[in-house]
Amino acid sequence: MSYAIIGFGTIGKALAKAFARKGIEVSVATTRAPESFASEAAAIGPTILAKALAEAVKADVIFLAVRFESHPDVAKALPTWQGKTIVDVTNAYGVPPEQLGGQPSSRFIAQAFSGARLVKGFNHLGAASLAQDPAVHGGRRVVFLASDDDDAAAEIGTLAENLGFAPIKLGGLSEGGLLVQARGNSWGRLIFKDLVKFD
Template identity: 40%
Template sequence: MRIGVVGAGHIGGTAAKLFARAGHQVAVSNSRGPATLASLVSSIGTNAKAVSTVEAVKFGEAILLALPYRKMDALPPGESFAGKIVIDATNPYSATGGVMNLGESTSSEEVAKRMPGARLVKAFNTMGWNTLASGARPAHEERLVVFIAGDDAASKATVAKLIDEIGFASIDTGSLREGGHRQQPGSRIYGRPMTVREAKQILG
């Protein structure tokens, strides 16, 4: 699969490495331009290239959003994402570090409003980058969990397959509304590495 990664910080850079090592073609971008990504791309290997954000979105069949939520306005026009699977790893933190008040909505629902026609899946937002970097395990009950939420079953299945390929288990927390709330900062599953067994006990 061709995967565009928007945001090459800890989560974006780590996920890009894992996707590439699993055999996927990865195009990585950040706000500072491709020239600043030479070291990251070199460490990933032949399955990765550095591009502009516009090019990353155009390249990807799936797009990983790993930029700060408050910088969504810097993304290409929403129609650029139409028909693509958008994996939203963002969290609604303000510039001061507080969690934004979105009312009854969730951050991923707000992202989806910006991208009509995109198939949005919330994933990779509850796990710390260091756990993502070192926590991959063979398939068994003690695998660590990447939670996913979304309104499109086929897109969630595709993202679940990607998660499996990089060495983690996935658990579906529901729709963008229901699952989005379950995965928001401050929830019982946020920021805490857990196995499938532990996650099922918490979620019930």
Template identity: 55%
Template sequence: MSYAIVGFGTVGQALARSFSRSGFEVAVASTRPAKAIEPTAWVIGPGIVAKSLEDALSAEVVLLAVPFWAHRDVAKAVASWQGKIVIDVTNAYGVPLPDLDNLPSSAAVAKAFPGAHLVKAFNHLPAGVLAQEPSTDGGRRVIFLSGDHEGAMTTVATLVEQLGYAPVSLGKLAEGGQLVQARDTRWAPLIFQDLFKKAA
């Protein structure tokens, strides 16, 4: 499985550190040229490979860590999203509900990626927390995920486990997924909840 993180701000870099800690190779890209982010990528780890946006989007799994409305520009950067998994790490805080067609934010994002299977994950923790070790005191930091495609949910849950976190499924985007999606000027109740799952 190939992975890419699109967006290389504080959240994108925190995700890259998670991949580096686990020995995973991941492409990273932003709206800047690859050479502009290459030094930061190299500092994080040798498996963090700076690429152009177009090259990064050839990955099978794309983590979307851009400001909310920038997802539309990412979606237009490739001809087809058919069969890809998009992990939506964005938050739509401050976006009026009518601008989302009164949909959950991830459902609005999914409309821009026809053919892709979208899973909401990694968005509920601030970048500073996401950059920390995922395990402590015999427990693992929880990552909530929601999505409408069972196979994609399984793939993302496996990735979450491999990165050292404990995946907790909230079900479909329009159901449990609402618990981690900002709406207008309100944060959903599970956003910012830094929870740990104890080992059995």
């Protein structure tokens, strides 16, 4: 299984740190040339590989950690996303619901990535929390996952556990996705809830 993070802002870097802590290889890419951020990627850890966007999108699992408005640019990188799992880490805060056709922001994104299995996740935490070790007070930091594809949700749940998090599945995008999405001027009820699960 190969992994990539598209977007290398505060959230992309926080995700890269989670992979680096566990020594799991992940490609990081932006629309810029990889040389422009290669030293920053290397500073996070030896398993964080700066790549061109065209190279990074060859991964099986792709974390979409760009600004919501930028997702169409990423979607153009491949003619079809068949066989790929996209983890939507974006938030559509400030994007009017009518611009999304009244649907959850993740379903809107899923339309751009035709053929992909989409999981909404890792987006409810601020970058500072996401960047920290998820082992907290003897428990594990929670990440919420929502998807219309149960197999994809299970796959990302396993990855979340391998990264040290406690995944909690919220169901489909229309139910669970609304709890962890921002759109217009509203936040889902679980956004910014930094929770710890004790086994």
